[in-house]
Amino acid sequence: MLDAAAGLSLGFILLPLVFVTWLAFFKQEIPSFPPEGYTLRWFAAILDNRKFVDGFLLSAQVGAVATLIGVSLAVPAALCVARFRFAGREALNSFLLLPLAVPGVVLGTSIYVYQVAIENRFDFDVLGTLWSLVAAHIIIVIPWCMRLVSASLAGFDRAVEEAAYSLGAGPWTAFFRVTLPMIRPGVVAGCLFGFVTSFGNLEMSLFLVGPGRTTLPIAILQYLEWKIDPVIAAVSVLQIVLVGGAMLITDRFVKISRVV
Amino acid sequence: MATLVLDRVTKRYGDFHAVREVSLGVADGEFVVLLGPSGCGKTTTLRMIAGFIAPTAGAIALGGRDVTALPPWKRNAGLVFQSYALFPHLSVAENVAFGLEMRKLAKAEVAPRVAEALKLVRLGHLAERLPRQLSGGQQQRVALARALAIRPDVLLLDEPLSNLDAKLRLEVRIEIRELQRQLGLTTVMVTHDQEEALTMADRLVVMNEGAVRQIGTQRDLYERPTDRFVAGFVGRSAFLSGRIEAPGRFRTAGGIALRCAGAVLGDAVLALRPERLEIAGAPIAGVDNDVSGVVEFVSYLGAAIDVHVRLTPQDRVVVQIANRAGGFVPEIGAEVHLGWSAEAAMAFADDGQAKS
Numbered sequence: 001m002l003d004a005a006a007g008l009s010l011g012f013i014l015l016p017l018v019f020v021t022w023l024a025f026f027k028q029e030i031p032s033f034p035p036e037g038y039t040l041r042w043f044a045a046i047l048d049n050r051k052f053v054d055g056f057l058l059s060a061q062v063g064a065v066a067t068l069i070g071v072s073l074a075v076p077a078a079l080c081v082a083r084f085r086f087a088g089r090e091a092l093n094s095f096l097l098l099p100l101a102v103p104g105v106v107l108g109t110s111i112y113v114y115q116v117a118i119e120n121r122f123d124f125d126v127l128g129t130l131w132s133l134v135a136a137h138i139i140i141v142i143p144w145c146m147r148l149v150s151a152s153l154a155g156f157d158r159a160v161e162e163a164a165y166s167l168g169a170g171p172w173t174a175f176f177r178v179t180l181p182m183i184r185p186g187v188v189a190g191c192l193f194g195f196v197t198s199f200g201n202l203e204m205s206l207f208l209v210g211p212g213r214t215t216l217p218i219a220i221l222q223y224l225e226w227k228i229d230p231v232i233a234a235v236s237v238l239q240i241v242l243v244g245g246a247m248l249i250t251d252r253f254v255k256i257s258r259v260v
Numbered sequence: 261m262a263t264l265v266l267d268r269v270t271k272r273y274g275d276f277h278a279v280r281e282v283s284l285g286v287a288d289g290e291f292v293v294l295l296g297p298s299g300c301g302k303t304t305t306l307r308m309i310a311g312f313i314a315p316t317a318g319a320i321a322l323g324g325r326d327v328t329a330l331p332p333w334k335r336n337a338g339l340v341f342q343s344y345a346l347f348p349h350l351s352v353a354e355n356v357a358f359g360l361e362m363r364k365l366a367k368a369e370v371a372p373r374v375a376e377a378l379k380l381v382r383l384g385h386l387a388e389r390l391p392r393q394l395s396g397g398q399q400q401r402v403a404l405a406r407a408l409a410i411r412p413d414v415l416l417l418d419e420p421l422s423n424l425d426a427k428l429r430l431e432v433r434i435e436i437r438e439l440q441r442q443l444g445l446t447t448v449m450v451t452h453d454q455e456e457a458l459t460m461a462d463r464l465v466v467m468n469e470g471a472v473r474q475i476g477t478q479r480d481l482y483e484r485p486t487d488r489f490v491a492g493f494v495g496r497s498a499f500l501s502g503r504i505e506a507p508g509r510f511r512t513a514g515g516i517a518l519r520c521a522g523a524v525l526g527d528a529v530l531a532l533r534p535e536r537l538e539i540a541g542a543p544i545a546g547v548d549n550d551v552s553g554v555v556e557f558v559s560y561l562g563a564a565i566d567v568h569v570r571l572t573p574q575d576r577v578v579v580q581i582a583n584r585a586g587g588f589v590p591e592i593g594a595e596v597h598l599g600w601s602a603e604a605a606m607a608f609a610d611d612g613q614a615k616s
Contacts, residue, residue, distance in 0.1 A: 157343050157345060159341040159342075159343050159345035160345045160346070160347060160348075162310075162312055162332070162339070162341070162345065163339060163341065163345040163346075163347075163403075163406070164347070164358070165311075165312070165331070165332040165333050166310060166311075166332050166333070166335070166337055166338065166339040166407075166416075167333075167358050167359035167362055167406070167407075167410060168333050168334075168336075168359055168362030168363055168410065169333055169358075169362050170331075170333050173362065177358075178347055181347075181349040182347075182348060182349060184349075
């Protein structure tokens with residue numbers, strides 16, 4: 001009974017992915033059933049489209065930088081919340097998880113307005129720059145890193161750090177040699193989820209990209225406005241493979257299921 | 261190895277005294293155990309020696325060097341924790357090597373010292389394992405090897421046996437004690453387990469409510485406890501409350517007059533060791549005290565038998581008799597005589613604590 005329910009849920013989640021993947025190999029340009037035959041040419045077509053290639057590179061770049069900065073901020077924040085008892089600790093914890101709950105459009109609008117204000121006040125370019133995009137993406141990366149690092153800090157035996165101190169390791173050495181390796185599953189999983197979130201973000205980025213600077217989801221959206229053909233399905237398949245692959249590889253090194 | 265001196269070490273949290281003016285000298289190669297009920301300040305004291313907690317007042321010297329203000333990583337103290345606290349991502353050998361690497365020893369020097377430390381705890385064959393692949397007892401021995409590898413000035417053991425099962429506890433207890441003797445390690449251990457403390461220590465420090473109650477050998481504490489708490493905590497005591505009317509004369513709450521050692525006048529408690537009391541079915545001759553009572557309860561413990569005797573409605577004592585073949589074992593409800601010498605009964609000022 002439970003197995004059946006689980007199977008049903010899994011099918012419900014996977015069905016669209018299956019269809020998209022199937023569609024990506026259809027021969028005819030206008031997607032319709034049944035397929036007239038199968039081809040790989042839509043995948044080749046992706047590379048001919050500069051917008052997709054540039055979008056992919058920008059998304060990867062923004063995702064990587066935002067994740068790197070986000071995790072560097074989230075790890076100390078998570079340590080702080082897990083270790084110290086201070087006024088507003090709970091509030092800080094909730095606050096750092098909040099971006100998960102705010103709709104992307106709201107987030108995008110507010111950051112847009114905020115950046116416009118900064119631009120007017122200080123008279124330098126913010127909107128549409130790579131760094132404005134990265135800054136915004138850090139906001140959506142932090143909650144994931146925060147949550148997963150916090151999860152791996154729960155039940156952390158501080159005696160292990162104290163053992164390192166007593167053996168002659170100062171605070172920094174103890175952090176890098178002992179604490180960080182011990183919370184690595186949370187850190188890696190946090191980075192992965194953060195990166196995926198950033199990579200796939202559409203709503204917020206829509207407000208912040210500049211001319212000629214589009215992320216992959218935006219490139220896909222713009223393409224869809226003009227035509228619908230299996231190229232879109234092929235791009236989606238590539239994304240699925242990329243994300244799925246990243247998860248599988250990560251899971252080989254750290255058991256994601258242990259921290260998520 | 262080195263000497264350890266605590267000079268009036270105090271730790272206050274607001275108005276709460278966690279540790280109150282603890283002074284203690286541990287000689288080179290001596291094994292000292294801090295013993296007391298939970299919350300007595302023994303762990304806080306150990307953590308101050310290790311450097312994890314800064315004392316509010318007082319000084320700590322290790323090998324003649326004042327370490328009060330030094331962080332833990334500059335103290336050269338080897339620690340063994342209740343939870344083992346091994347580095348889970350490092351192999352056994354890497355765990356043991358950690359402290360040596362922190363000391364910037366050359367690779368060529370590290371390997372033999374790791375091997376030597378592991379050999380001491382008989383775990384050389386498990387050097388490449390990860391901690392989680394070892395049993396609890398093995399993990400604790402790795403932790404010991406890791407602490408010994410740095411050749412610490414003092415070895416600090418924080419309830420090191422509490423996570424082990426009963427049988428293993430006895431084994432590791434002996435192993436730690438033998439290593440300690442063999443290497444001449446200055447050692448301070450914290451435990452709440454009286455038997456563990458008695459079997460391992462050269463000297464014991466009995467603590468309660470943040471303060472040292474008595475420091476001495478097992479014999480000192482047992483034969484000459486300085487107060488009622490120690491008499492109740494080290495070994496067993498039956499307590500009779502009452503008053504000392506004149507030097508050497510004690511009158512119980514129930515009105516029995518007894519002869520005792522100790523000369524504090526006024527309200528007092530008399531502590532009797534259950535195994536030092538004689539029990540018989542008839543009056544006992546040739547003792548300082550002979551009182552009669554009724555057996556309320558008998559518990560058969562195997563090697564010994566506890567007999568609970570009511571002397572008067574206010575005065576009850578427990579007598580422990582060795583379970584010898586043909587020995588006297590009274591029945592419940594029987595009238596019996598108890599006898600003991602004046603020296604066997606220790607009188608203490610009544611500190612208002614409940615009877616234990």
